[in-house]
Amino acid sequence: MTSLNLDTPKKIGILGGTFDPPHLGHLKLATHFAKTLHLDALLLVPSGEPWQKGTGITPAETRFQLTEAAGIDLARAFLYLKIPTQIGIDRIEIERAGPSYAIDTAKALKERFGAQANLIWLMGADSLIKLPTWNSWKQLLEYVNFAVASRPQHDISVEMSAEIAQLLAKHQCIDANTLEKSLHGLIYLDNSLSVDLSSTELRNQLKSPSRSSVATEQIPSHALEIIANLGLYS
Structure with a gap:
């Protein structure tokens, strides 16, 4: 489950993050x-060097291991819900030297899957609000579409900068199905899901x-087992 080999270009979701630890919100x-x-297909992409997160981050290989474990629980959920999406845990940012920039990942995945692949970057509203702090953020929509989930503590209409307001005015689409018609350049805001968990x-x-009670309620069981075995976050 750590790599994906797709015969033809597909619609591929990308969920990046430190995954320190991965949680049920993810x-x-x-x-x-x-x-x-x-x-x-859906790629979970643990960051190699999360340059915006400061110090004290769990080593990348451990976070990759945790993300793989969470992927097992995710695969079981897909099976139960009869969701046919393939799941991959991708090492692309861990194996790339230097800070993990989304733009580099987007370019590399576009090259890997081909120009006709529809790459959809999945994120919470808090990430969209912070987008202008990302490296080369204005170029991202040349390679991917965005699908953004609402977060209870982040009201986009209140918190967004003028830059994000302009971005939405130009790129926002109302219907999720519209993302199928464009390989890049669209932003879909989804208010039907509200996730309020933070690593x-x-x-x-x-x-x-x-x-113990916090862990069992908010962390996938297979990841929790690794956390307990390694004594992480104690």
Whole structure:
């Protein structure tokens, strides 16, 4: 499940992140968009050097291991829900030297899957709001579409900068099916899913006395087993 070999160009969702740790919010977002957008494949892409996250990040190989484990739970959910989307855990950012920039990943995946592949970058509203801080962010939509899930603590209409307002005015589409008609350049905002889990907050909660209850409620079971075995976040 760590790589995908697709015979023909497909509709491929990309969910990147530090996954430190992966949590049920990631899985809910992945499941929702796999179903809503009828994705042929979904790539979970752990960052190699998450340049915006500062220090204290769990080593990349451990985060990759956790993401693979979470992928097992995600695959079981897809099977139960009869979602045919293939799942891949991709090492593209871990194996690339230097800071992990989304633009480099988008270019590399476009080259890998071909010009006719429909790459859809999945994210929460908080990431869209912060998009102008990303490296070469204005170029991203030349390679991918965006599918954005609402977050309870982030009201896009209130928090977005003038740059994001202009971006939405130019690129937003109302209907998810529209993403099938364009290989790049569209932004779909989905308000039907509201995920309010944060890896940063989760790490802090795991250091508290309520660690065990927090973990079982918010972390996929296979990832949780690795966290317990390695003594992470304690």
